[in-house]
Amino acid sequence: xxxxxxxxxxxxxxxxxxxxxxxxxxxxxxxxxxxxxxxxxxxxxxxxxxxxxxxxxxxxxxxxxxxxxxxxxxxxxxxxxxxxxxxxxxxxxxxxxxxxxxxxxxxxxxxxxxx
Amino acid sequence: xxxxxxxxxxxxxxxxxxxxxxxxxxxxxxxxxxxxxxxxxxxxxxxxxxxxxxxxxxxxxxxxxxxxxxxxxxxxxxxxxxxxxxxxxxxxxxxxxxxxxxxxxxxxxxxxxxxxxxxxxxxxxxxxxxxxxxxxxxxxxxxxxxxxxxxxxxxxxxxxxxxxxxxxxxxxxxxxxxxxxxxxxxxxxxxxxxxxxxxxxxxxxxxxxxxxxxxxxxxxxxxxxxxxxxxxxxxxxxxxxxxxxxxxxxxxxxxxxxxxxxxxxxxxxxxxxxxxxxxxxxxxxxxxxxxxxxxxxxxxxxxxxxxxxxxxxxxx
Numbered sequence: 358x359x360x361x362x363x364x365x366x367x368x369x370x371x372x373x374x375x376x377x378x379x380x381x382x383x384x385x386x387x388x389x390x391x392x393x394x395x396x397x398x399x400x401x402x403x404x405x406x407x408x409x410x411x412x413x414x415x416x417x418x419x420x421x422x423x424x425x426x427x428x429x430x431x432x433x434x435x436x437x438x439x440x441x442x443x444x445x446x447x448x449x450x451x452x453x454x455x456x457x458x459x460x461x462x463x464x465x466x467x468x469x470x471x472x
Numbered sequence: 473x474x475x476x477x478x479x480x481x482x483x484x485x486x487x488x489x490x491x492x493x494x495x496x497x498x499x500x501x502x503x504x505x506x507x508x509x510x511x512x513x514x515x516x517x518x519x520x521x522x523x524x525x526x527x528x529x530x531x532x533x534x535x536x537x538x539x540x541x542x543x544x545x546x547x548x549x550x551x552x553x554x555x556x557x558x559x560x561x562x563x564x565x566x567x568x569x570x571x572x573x574x575x576x577x578x579x580x581x582x583x584x585x586x587x588x589x590x591x592x593x594x595x596x597x598x599x600x601x602x603x604x605x606x607x608x609x610x611x612x613x614x615x616x617x618x619x620x621x622x623x624x625x626x627x628x629x630x631x632x633x634x635x636x637x638x639x640x641x642x643x644x645x646x647x648x649x650x651x652x653x654x655x656x657x658x659x660x661x662x663x664x665x666x667x668x669x670x671x672x673x674x675x676x677x678x679x680x681x682x683x684x685x686x687x688x689x690x691x692x693x694x695x696x697x698x699x700x701x702x703x704x705x706x707x708x709x710x711x712x713x714x715x716x717x718x719x720x721x722x723x724x725x726x727x728x729x730x731x732x733x734x735x736x737x738x739x740x741x742x743x744x745x746x747x748x749x750x751x752x753x754x755x756x757x758x759x760x761x762x763x764x765x766x767x768x769x770x771x772x773x774x775x776x777x778x779x780x781x782x783x784x785x786x787x788x
Binding site: 388389390391392393394395398399402432433434435436437452453454455457458459 | 508509510511515516517518530531532551552554600601602603605606607609610614615683684705
């Protein structure tokens with residue numbers, strides 16, 4: 358399990374449940390590595406600001422992370438973490454490698470807004 | 473005064489956190505303002521094996537401990553914010569964050585660190601995470617049995633090139649000079665590795681591909697000849713640049729945009745000190761950043777004792 362304060366997605370079932378129960382979801386699929394940690398930190402800080410978004414992480418190296426790894430939107434990705442943004446269960450944006458808090462905020466504002 | 477601190481430290485890498493630990497332990501009211509993630513360059517290091525007293529630790533873990541130490545002593549840390557204005561002249565220093573929150577202090581320690589240097593070639597931003605990487609330990613396994621390039625000629629480039637041969641079928645080192653800056657040991661290790669070959673005196677000038685990187689244009693520095701090479705990935709290790717863009721015109725910088733400091737790590741502005749990778753110095757290690765953070769903290773504390781807002785502090 359990733360050492361973050363985010364909601365952990367541990368299986369395909371939990372991934373489906375999360376998407377069913379939440380309109381706006383951001384999942385960071387990665388490891389406890391240098392490119393991933395800053396993204397988790399940004400998410401932890403943004404969680405309080407974006408009450409309308411569910412922030413979660415998923416370990417890249419578990420088999421069930423195929424729900425992220427095998428997404429068509431992630432097909433060309435070759436850098437951790439894979440970050441996927443869902444609206445009503447559909448992927449609206451996906452990014453590869455490190456992103457700044459500013460870049461993440463821009464995506465959240467564009468696709469989800471702030472409640 | 474609201475939002476007033478004795479010392480504001482800008483940056484929460486090894487230098488900034490160390491300054492926070494020393495100042496807060498001495499009961500100096502300290503705020504650390506940090507634009508990126510806590511730990512700075514330190515968290516980019518997968519394993520630190522030469523930090524005295526600790527046999528092996530990840531950069532993330534060391535940063536986490538330093539942060540917790542600083543907070544335990546009462547240091548306030550605000551991270552992932554944007555510094556939008558700095559007025560460092562005068563007895564009271566003023567820093568504006570996110571265009572709205574103003575923090576003031578009697579002294580400032582600048583510990584903004586550095587960031588990975590980019591090549592600046594066409595397509596570099598486009599293919600980041602889609603074939604271009606700055607972290608071998610993070611992304612190496614995406615290139616199992618693939619052909620990759622490592623750009624650079626220093627210790628990191630040569631060391632990571634060797635480490636990437638665990639995954640890649642072929643590693644080509646592209647370096648702009650006809651010799652390496654790396655220690656001989658790293659050069660020898662790379663030269664004797666059968667999977668590694670070299671393209672010297674050359675630079676990548678363009679990254680090409682559709683949805684991911686597939687090809688690069690390389691230009692020879694002497695002849696100007698341009699060749700194209702099919703490639704699956706490029707790892708870039710060409711050093712660091714100091715995070716001092718916002719300090720231009722505020723504190724004295726040298727030609728390399730590093731902060732100029734004296735032996736007490738004081739800048740040209742009274743009450744403003746600097747520490748860590750952003751200052752002009754030769755060696756950039758976690759240990760030297762920690763040393764800088766300590767020196768800057770002790771001198772900042774001494775400075776505020778003599779300031780018009782003097783309080784009594786004890787620094788041991």
